[in-house]
Amino acid sequence: MCDQTRIRTQDLDIPATFIPQIAKLQDMEHNNWDECLDAVVFAYNTGTHSTTKFSPFELQFGRKPRFPTDFPRPELTFSKPNDYFAQLNKSLKIYHKNVTENIFKQQRLSKVKYDQNRQDPHYDIGDPVLLRIQGSRSKLDPRFHPTPKIIVKTQHPTYFVKDEDTQEELKVHVNDLRAILDAKLH
Structure with missing residues (x-):
């Protein structure tokens, strides 16, 4: 309208x-x-x-x-x-x-x-993943944080991820994670 x-x-x-x-x-x-x-x-x-x-x-x-x-x-x-x-x-x-x-x-x-x-991805401990950015964003903003996180604990569909820089650990649902296809992180 x-x-x-x-x-x-x-x-x-x-x-x-x-x-x-x-x-x-x-x-x-x-x-x-x-x-x-x-x-x-x-x-x-x-x-x-x-x-x-x-x-x-x-x-x-x-x-x-x-x-x-x-x-x-x-x-x-x-x-x-x-x-x-x-x-x-x-x-x-x-x-x-x-x-x-x-x-x-x-x-x-x-x-x-x-x-x-629907895909049902499963992750293992030590897998690098990207974490979805929560909250409002514009269409052109990135959907995932650029800094990879590491899976430290699995309870599918819930995962615990750790930021290696800050050592912060977060509890995250599988829908908010994306696998990193390229194994070269550093």
């Missing part, structure tokens, strides 16, 4: 999932994004989410949403007003159970997909 829209929405807490939808609906001058917000929120709340397999509306109210284009549904009658509350709680428990199962299933699938492309 353009800077003008970003400026006008920066004080509001608009979920990141809404921004692309608002960008599609707003006019060319980018000054009517607030008019699109209700439609975007409605679509988000009534649309089926890929992870949960349900809409937020269903999870909140225990039933499918009714749209203006839907035919009127037959009315449900309960012998006591409390019967509605009991039925709602029963429906919500079923929804939440299914959502929990769907989320776990999606998490397992995501992990399998992630692990297929």
Whole structure:
């Protein structure tokens, strides 16, 4: 989106999932994004989410949403007003159970997909490695400290590395290490 829209929405807490939808609906001058917000929120709340397999509306109210284009549904009658509350709680428990199962299933699938492309390097004591620079940096800044560290203890995926100059020892996760391919360090 353009800077003008970003400026006008920066004080509001608009979920990141809404921004692309608002960008599609707003006019060319980018000054009517607030008019699109209700439609975007409605679509988000009534649309089926890929992870949960349900809409937020269903999870909140225990039933499918009714749209203006839907035919009127037959009315449900309960012998006591409390019967509605009991039925709602029963429906919500079923929804939440299914959502929990769907989320776990999606998490397992995501992990399998992630692990297929992930390298799992193992290091030995004495191996020289580079340590990732933590914190914010610009795109062109180096990602790893130029001074090599030496592995002094292994508990994969956690490693203890030592700086030979300062004798400082650090506990580091394997994701923050890179092997040095060239054996010539000095």
